Amino acid sequence: MLIARDVGPPHLVRRGHPVELIYVRPGLRISALGVAQEDGALGDLVRVMNAESRRQLQGVVSGPGEVSFGETVAR
Secondary structure (H helix, E strand, C coil), X not given: CCCHHHCCCCEEECCCCEXXXXXXXXXXXXXXXXXXXXXXXXXXXXXXXXXXXXXXXXXXXXXXXXXXXXXXXXX
């Protein structure tokens, strides 16, 4: 039996799993470790928590285990 979550793009970010947080601006790239607060497929807006500051953020899933922020993020 198929259910709705079985059909669709694969999740590249999983809730509770570590992710790389990437902040990008022209001429600048900063990365940090975070924890995904929800599942997400490529291009999805997801909540994450910065592992060091414990700050909650939202970013775009940009690859496997990767969430991006900043000017160059396509939405």
